[in-house]
Amino acid sequence: MKKIHSLVLLPVAAIVLSGCTSAPTPADVNKATAEMLKNSFQARGIATLDRLNQDQANAECAVADATGKPLDAKMTKAIEDASMKTVKWPTDGKFIGDWKEGEKIAQSGRGLTWTDTATSENGGNCYNCHQISKEEISFGTLGPSLYNYGKLRGVTDPASAGGKAIVEYTWGKLWNARAYNACSQMPRVGHMGILNQKQIQDVMALLLDPASPVNK
Numbered sequence: 001m002k003k004i005h006s007l008v009l010l011p012v013a014a015i016v017l018s019g020c021t022s023a024p025t026p027a028d029v030n031k032a033t034a035e036m037l038k039n040s041f042q043a044r045g046i047a048t049l050d051r052l053n054q055d056q057a058n059a060e061c062a063v064a065d066a067t068g069k070p071l072d073a074k075m076t077k078a079i080e081d082a083s084m085k086t087v088k089w090p091t092d093g094k095f096i097g098d099w100k101e102g103e104k105i106a107q108s109g110r111g112l113t114w115t116d117t118a119t120s121e122n123g124g125n126c127y128n129c130h131q132i133s134k135e136e137i138s139f140g141t142l143g144p145s146l147y148n149y150g151k152l153r154g155v156t157d158p159a160s161a162g163g164k165a166i167v168e169y170t171w172g173k174l175w176n177a178r179a180y181n182a183c184s185q186m187p188r189v190g191h192m193g194i195l196n197q198k199q200i201q202d203v204m205a206l207l208l209d210p211a212s213p214v215n216k
Contacts, residue, residue: 025067029066034054044114045113045114045115056078056079056082057082057178060075060079060183061079061182064183065183070183071183079178079182079183080178080179080180080181080182083178083179083182083191084172084176084179086175086179086191087172087175087176088175088190089168089171090200091197095158095167095168095204095208096159096167096204096208096209097198097201097202097205098202099202099205099206099209099211099212099213099214101199101202102202102204103133103213104123105123105124105126105199105202105206106126106127106203106206107123107126108122108123108124108125109123109128110122110123111123111194121199122194122195124189124195124199124203126146126203127140129141129186130142130143130146131147132145132146132147132149132206132207132214133147133206133214134147134213142185143186146207146214147214149207149208149214150166150208150209150210150214150215151210151215155167155210156210157210158208158209163208167204167208170204170207170208171204173186174195174200174204175188175189175190175191175200176188176190176191
């Protein structure tokens with residue numbers, strides 16, 4: 001543990017020693033931390049070094065988080081517009097799958113580790129941040145409760161024209177949450193290839209199907 005702690009502190013210590021007359025800025029610390037991760041992370045299996053590459057949204061939001069200054073309106077719109085363009089709608093035109101399978105995906109936190117393979121099926125790990133079904137008593141609170149998600153939004157039939165706006169919004173949010181919130185911390189499960197189309201359809205069913213326990 002001592003070795004790990006020293007690795008974490010080295011980048012910050014280097015900044016302080018190089019400029020003793022002034023304290024490091026949040027941006028300096030963020031940059032040094034990124035360098036530390038780059039130098040210490042090793043590619044292994046499917047966990048390759050490209051995971052350390054930041055896109056524009058990651059880079060801009062990291063600086064905003066480090067400095068405590070929110071993005072300006074122009075950058076916010078640019079990130080959201082670019083993110084919306086990444087959203088891929090279901091190729092078969094179907095948004096709703098099997099809620100029972102969706103519950104399994106929401107419960108599973110497996111996948112994307114160096115011990116997995118490129119063909120391994122990932123989980124969504126949704127309960128790590130959200131309350132979803134009342135039957136599950138263990139859940140995180142980083143994200144809002146999704147219990148009664150469809151019911152509260154008046155979605156009585158996800159295939160109807162009346163529910164179209166909510167259905168498409170939910171799909172887009174799952175695919176790339178930054179299309180609606182530039183610095184959203186929600187995993188971009190579609191855009192990043194965490195879940196495939198069938199899995200997203202099943203999670204959609206969990207949230208929107210009136211037969212799902214989420215909407216009971």
